[in-house]
Amino acid sequence: MKLTYNWLKEFVDLDLAPEALSAKFISLGIEVESLTRLGDISGVVVGLIEKIEAHPNADKLVYCTVDAGKEKKLNIVCGAKNMKAGDKVPVAVDGAELPGGFKIKHTKLRGLLSEGMLCSSKELGISEEADGLLILPSDAPIGKDITEYLNLKDWLFSLEILPNRPDYLGIIGVARMLSASLKIPLKTPEIEIKKTDGKAASEVKVTIADKELCPRYTARIIKGVKPGASPLLMQLRLKFAGVRPINNIVDVTNYVLLELGHPLHAFDKKLISGNHIIVRRAEKGEKMTTLDGVTRELGADMLVIADEQKAVALAGIMGGNNSEINSSTTEVLLESAFFDAVNIRKTSKTINLSTEASFRFERGMDHEGMIRALDRAAYLLQKYCGGEVCDGIIDIYPEKIKARKITTRFDRVRKLLGTDIPDGEMLGISERLGFKMLAKDKTGFTVEVPSFRVELDREIDMIEEIAQVYGYEQIKERTPLISLTSCIPQTSFEDEVKRALVGRGLYEAVNWSFMAKSWFDKGGFPAGSPLREYPEILNPLTDEWNVMRTTLLPGLLANTTHNVTRFGNRNLRLFEVGKVFLKDSAGKFSEHKNIGIIATGLISDPGWAESPVEADLYYIKGLVESVLASLRVPYELLEGYEGEAYDKDMAVGVRINGKTAGCFGELRKSLLKAFDIKQRVFYSKLEIPSMEAARKGTIKFAQLPKFPAIKRDISFIVRRNITSAAISAYIESLEIKLIEKMSVTAVYEGDNVGKELKSITFAIVFRSPDKTLTDKEVDDLNNSIIAGAAEKLGAVIRK
Amino acid sequence: MEKELEKLAGEIAAAVNAAKTREELEAARVKYLGKKGALTAFFDKLGSLPKEEKPKAGALLNTLRKKADALLAEKAEGLESCSESNALDATLPGRNFSTGRYHPLTIISNEAKEIFKSLNFQIIEGPEIESDYYNFEALNFPPHHPARDMQNSFHLGNGMLLRTHTSPVQVRTMEKQKPPLRMITIGKCYRSDASDQTHTPMFHQIEGLMVDENINFGDLKGILKVFFSRLFEREVNIRFNPSYFPFTEPSVEVSFSCHVCGGSGCSVCKKTGWIEIGGAGMVDPNVFKSIGYDSERWTGFAFGWGIERLAMIKYGINDIRLFPENDLRFLGQFE
Numbered sequence A: 001m002k003l004t005y006n007w008l009k010e011f012v013d014l015d016l017a018p019e020a021l022s023a024k025f026i027s028l029g030i031e032v033e034s035l036t037r038l039g040d041i042s043g044v045v046v047g048l049i050e051k052i053e054a055h056p057n058a059d060k061l062v063y064c065t066v067d068a069g070k071e072k073k074l075n076i077v078c079g080a081k082n083m084k085a086g087d088k089v090p091v092a093v094d095g096a097e098l099p100g101g102f103k104i105k106h107t108k109l110r111g112l113l114s115e116g117m118l119c120s121s122k123e124l125g126i127s128e129e130a131d132g133l134l135i136l137p138s139d140a141p142i143g144k145d146i147t148e149y150l151n152l153k154d155w156l157f158s159l160e161i162l163p164n165r166p167d168y169l170g171i172i173g174v175a176r177m178l179s180a181s182l183k184i185p186l187k188t189p190e191i192e193i194k195k196t197d198g199k200a201a202s203e204v205k206v207t208i209a210d211k212e213l214c215p216r217y218t219a220r221i222i223k224g225v226k227p228g229a230s231p232l233l234m235q236l237r238l239k240f241a242g243v244r245p246i247n248n249i250v251d252v253t254n255y256v257l258l259e260l261g262h263p264l265h266a267f268d269k270k271l272i273s274g275n276h277i278i279v280r281r282a283e284k285g286e287k288m289t290t291l292d293g294v295t296r297e298l299g300a301d302m303l304v305i306a307d308e309q310k311a312v313a314l315a316g317i318m319g320g321n322n323s324e325i326n327s328s329t330t331e332v333l334l335e336s337a338f339f340d341a342v343n344i345r346k347t348s349k350t351i352n353l354s355t356e357a358s359f360r361f362e363r364g365m366d367h368e369g370m371i372r373a374l375d376r377a378a379y380l381l382q383k384y385c386g387g388e389v390c391d392g393i394i395d396i397y398p399e400k401i402k403a404r405k406i407t408t409r410f411d412r413v414r415k416l417l418g419t420d421i422p423d424g425e426m427l428g429i430s431e432r433l434g435f436k437m438l439a440k441d442k443t444g445f446t447v448e449v450p451s452f453r454v455e456l457d458r459e460i461d462m463i464e465e466i467a468q469v470y471g472y473e474q475i476k477e478r479t480p481l482i483s484l485t486s487c488i489p490q491t492s493f494e495d496e497v498k499r500a501l502v503g504r505g506l507y508e509a510v511n512w513s514f515m516a517k518s519w520f521d522k523g524g525f526p527a528g529s530p531l532r533e534y535p536e537i538l539n540p541l542t543d544e545w546n547v548m549r550t551t552l553l554p555g556l557l558a559n560t561t562h563n564v565t566r567f568g569n570r571n572l573r574l575f576e577v578g579k580v581f582l583k584d585s586a587g588k589f590s591e592h593k594n595i596g597i598i599a600t601g602l603i604s605d606p607g608w609a610e611s612p613v614e615a616d617l618y619y620i621k622g623l624v625e626s627v628l629a630s631l632r633v634p635y636e637l638l639e640g641y642e643g644e645a646y647d648k649d650m651a652v653g654v655r656i657n658g659k660t661a662g663c664f665g666e667l668r669k670s671l672l673k674a675f676d677i678k679q680r681v682f683y684s685k686l687e688i689p690s691m692e693a694a695r696k697g698t699i700k701f702a703q704l705p706k707f708p709a710i711k712r713d714i715s716f717i718v719r720r721n722i723t724s725a726a727i728s729a730y731i732e733s734l735e736i737k738l739i740e741k742m743s744v745t746a747v748y749e750g751d752n753v754g755k756e757l758k759s760i761t762f763a764i765v766f767r768s769p770d771k772t773l774t775d776k777e778v779d780d781l782n783n784s785i786i787a788g789a790a791e792k793l794g795a796v797i798r799k
Numbered sequence B: 001m002e003k004e005l006e007k008l009a010g011e012i013a014a015a016v017n018a019a020k021t022r023e024e025l026e027a028a029r030v031k032y033l034g035k036k037g038a039l040t041a042f043f044d045k046l047g048s049l050p051k052e053e054k055p056k057a058g059a060l061l062n063t064l065r066k067k068a069d070a071l072l073a074e075k076a077e078g079l080e081s082c083s084e085s086n087a088l089d090a091t092l093p094g095r096n097f098s099t100g101r102y103h104p105l106t107i108i109s110n111e112a113k114e115i116f117k118s119l120n121f122q123i124i125e126g127p128e129i130e131s132d133y134y135n136f137e138a139l140n141f142p143p144h145h146p147a148r149d150m151q152n153s154f155h156l157g158n159g160m161l162l163r164t165h166t167s168p169v170q171v172r173t174m175e176k177q178k179p180p181l182r183m184i185t186i187g188k189c190y191r192s193d194a195s196d197q198t199h200t201p202m203f204h205q206i207e208g209l210m211v212d213e214n215i216n217f218g219d220l221k222g223i224l225k226v227f228f229s230r231l232f233e234r235e236v237n238i239r240f241n242p243s244y245f246p247f248t249e250p251s252v253e254v255s256f257s258c259h260v261c262g263g264s265g266c267s268v269c270k271k272t273g274w275i276e277i278g279g280a281g282m283v284d285p286n287v288f289k290s291i292g293y294d295s296e297r298w299t300g301f302a303f304g305w306g307i308e309r310l311a312m313i314k315y316g317i318n319d320i321r322l323f324p325e326n327d328l329r330f331l332g333q334f335e
């Protein structure tokens, strides 16, 4: 909500400077979005346009002769359309300075010298939209400084009002809080309605057909109004508040809405057929055209204000154009009503129309304050529109809304706030806030909640009220006494996973949980792919993010593309730990925590002393295996994993507890191509819950061996289709108990071993737990391995 | 001859000693041990000596020869290592250690977890796809209340949505555990807000809850003071401004005194001395009611704020959109 400093001062005797007031607002929980100095202008004066001529060189410009009170008439080129000769307008003369430091000088515009500028309200910093020149009243004194004439020296506050404080949506509400908090008097707005002959009750009849949705409807009749422009100050303040001035009658209703926070509506009474207002639900499919010119189809749960023939307003949201105030309006039916907040909100959401009125009604309005708003607007119509206010208020109030009562215990306030706030202070604060004291004793007090505080009905609400006025800065900090819990897990499995990967040189990524549905088509995933079982976002921000990710791959792949093509890093080893989301055939959603790993380019940072090694299957395999081992997760590998992200035979499955819980391998070329990646990329996925469930308990120490080991290397020359696993399986089949460990130390293919053959060297470590082995014992064992190799593996042993 | 040999031994030792380069050493070798060297000349003379002197002179010569060889070899070794150390360029960079990096959001989350673990808070996780009940209703957001506009949610259908805050985890924890209770949760949240420098539709929140007998508003201030002071490694003060969240009352906006300037005003705190960080408050009795806790006996506080915001403040990051981009040049800065 926007309001100016001077306007606020009409409601409360304020002696705080604007900056100090801004700090005060924040301490009261009213966020100040901005504080702007107004009238930061010099050299702008009232001028009279004496003559308007066409500009010889430009169709869209005119050439004006202006009397700005100077010795000489000024010739000014202007692009506006809304003025005529004889109008008075603000003129920025040579040397003038406009808001934002914009300086006016003599300038040639399309060949003609312009000795200044005629100004709109936007150029003077009054409104945000440009709506032609600001036409001043005809009695404005020529040559008078505009900031003095318009009283422009002011400050504009833009306040953010929280949903629980609809009372702050009027200046009076803000003033009321300042009055209570600063202990300064509140001023009530002027209302002096003259007595007239007319009787409101005999002019119009009001029927409430749905008292749930409209608990109270009040109206006044004002006759003899003369539509025209509203007073300049009113127009300016409306503009400052972001409301467009329309005519004096509509402006009055908007002005009072800003002042007192209650929405009002003015009907042209002569357009209400049968002089009968009926507040009813719309017929299903009933149509009406609202003031914004849109014809809307209504539903049976929407409330309308109708006459005997038609709906004339969408209750609490917007009037209809069939009863709009117009230049021939003479009689006004002024409405001040109270509508059900939830219903207004639902309607506003359904038709997607939010107005100053609906915004307030859906937050809850003051069912008593509405009368004062009605009276204030009637008074201003009398004052500024020549209206005569008919005697009496039409007030249809089928069931009086009961005032809420709250009992507050002094000790409870102190206990919850942790302060020694005295009883008397609590009472004083409550009274200053407008609560009516109903009863009090040693233990507490009972108040009646004022009607403008719609959100309050519990003791805790009073505690908050008291605390706010007492001041949160007075709450003393204390450290609570914390009892120690004996068993709290010290690390989470997820933390350990991250540590294992970071420790192996990977960078951690965090990607969006959203992805594009179209990603699967682009990446060439078949229609029935389980990856396409994504939960869809019904109201996505963009098509790029219209489903939840079912895999970590899209994010990591995008990271790869961006780093390689845009950020200049072709060497990438990234992982992410995060959730993926699925929707099953029954429509049930589930979420699963996964690890995703991407490796491409060099596997260690390049340098002068290191020989560059490109990522390959053995890198990702070694990484996955060492991470699983370090986390004490038993696993099996499964060759020939069929995964849609991989080409055939390019991936290996990871089985944990007999279930496939991961994979690793080289990403398929067609997928990489779709995402502009021209280098080999290796990817692994692992499911955290399976890993965590399978992990073995704590680390178990094994006794260190007492006797030395003896190592032998055996190079098996075998056909290329014999795998290293086949060789180790052969050695294991010999069940030699003294083999402690064996590992592959070299693989060679080439001229020295012959075509279609390869050499695989195993290093075998022999050790006995109870003696030192002799060379002969080891040689015998070694020879037993060699002996069967020819038969079982077709191997030749390289000497 | 004995004397002559002694003299020669001295000369050789001096010459070898004096050699500063391999070339000089080689020259010395040639001078004494070469084909026409001084020592070689003695061997040549050996034949012309009387028979009885031959064995003794031969032995002397051999000893000298061995000694000279040893001297030369020792010197050569010394020169070698010396010349090698002259060739070493210590200004070359050392070998690379390819170290990994945690994402800055993980670093901050881990620091926060450590602090709360030390205060005996449990760390709890909850689902990111939530029901309207846990995300709003149980947290005292009535249906159709404008407070819901503060948190625009993404809907997935079947009444499910992406959680807009981590607060549902409070409710889920209270459903499972009886007070006293101390917990934090950290995780992803989603709001359908357009991206800008300080907003992204996905972000991370830390949420805390403490419920016990006699927990008051001052305890909230105290715990927050401990947390922010430890996180920013400087004693800070806590400021509360009134705010509104349906699930706490009183509700506050929390600021801490600037960790950079200590409150006197600097560019980090925009000259205010305070840094706004997030929301907090005393748990609303309606929340306890929907869980089944007796709100007369138990009181508690809750707090929550963005992990991204913490990281931005701590590291001086000016654009929240850098976090999900995973540019190595960004990630690489957080060792």
Ligand SMILES: [Zn+2]
Pocket: B258, B259, B260, B261, B262, B263, B264, B265, B266, B267, B268, B269, B270, B271, B273, B274
């Ligand atoms: Zn600072």
